[in-house]
Amino acid sequence: EEILETQKVNALENRKIDFKPIRPFRMPHHSSSKPAIFGGGTKGAKMGEIALANHGILFFDELPYFNKDVLENLRLPLQEGKILISRVNNKIEYNIDILFASAMNPCPCGNLLSKKECRCSELEIKRYKNRISGPLIDRIDLYLQMSEDDDTSTISSKEMFKKVLVAFEKQMKRGCFNARLPENWEFDIEKDAREILDKAIINFNLSKRSEFKILKVAQTISDLENYLYSLTNPDVTV
Numbered sequence: 001e002e003i004l005e006t007q008k009v010n011a012l013e014n015r016k017i018d019f020k021p022i023r024p025f026r027m028p029h030h031s032s033s034k035p036a037i038f039g040g041g042t043k044g045a046k047m048g049e050i051a052l053a054n055h056g057i058l059f060f061d062e063l064p065y066f067n068k069d070v071l072e073n074l075r076l077p078l079q080e081g082k083i084l085i086s087r088v089n090n091k092i093e094y095n096i097d098i099l100f101a102s103a104m105n106p107c108p109c110g111n112l113l114s115k116k117e118c119r120c121s122e123l124e125i126k127r128y129k130n131r132i133s134g135p136l137i138d139r140i141d142l143y144l145q146m147s148e149d150d151d152t153s154t155i156s157s158k159e160m161f162k163k164v165l166v167a168f169e170k171q172m173k174r175g176c177f178n179a180r181l182p183e184n185w186e187f188d189i190e191k192d193a194r195e196i197l198d199k200a201i202i203n204f205n206l207s208k209r210s211e212f213k214i215l216k217v218a219q220t221i222s223d224l225e226n227y228l229y230s231l232t233n234p235d236v237t238v
Helices: 004-011 033-038 069-075 077-080 123-129 155-175 190-202 208-225 227-231
Strands: 057-061 084-086 093-094 099-102
Touching: 033 069, 077 190, 084 123, 155 208, 190 208
Parallel strands: 057 099
Antiparallel strands: 084 093
16 A cells, blocks of 8 residues: 555656655755745645655754755644645645654764764754754654764664564554554553653653653553564564
């Protein structure tokens, strides 16, 4: 079904149609305009990068350098999973089921966490980070700070692929990816884990959205860790 939906998009955009099981990967430049990202145009409601990335990945490199208007308008599609393109003669709504990923430097010069000398002032670093608003940050589930020495992986890509397949199967049995679980979903949480989460909610003043994201990420970690169990369980296919 996802492959067919992807090819419908290709057909609407007069692009080559194939039925390969490869998810779309869209990486617009940070200078891209708002219509290029969200869709629009003067003659008709053309699809933007978000709609073209449906069932795939939308990757923003150099995140803080994207137009402020683009970043702020990204919040609603990420939350609702759909986008509406309105023009004088027509209005078109597209469903968007995407994995949004982005990357940014720790500072404008890029040397803050490296062995090279950082040339940025504290004010420049603060302005750079402040280009990304709190409400947008609140809609991103995971953050990873990298350094030049971060090469300590203890698992191969092949092993990770198998773990992801098991987690994928478990989530599909629930009906959808963990990222798409409804807000009224009841998680099976141990008492100790619930107490830790409740303390974090108080200490870090977490919103309901943040609490729900933590639970979804924790569920995904649990799905991945069940990989070792699946090796000896004949009911689980790897």
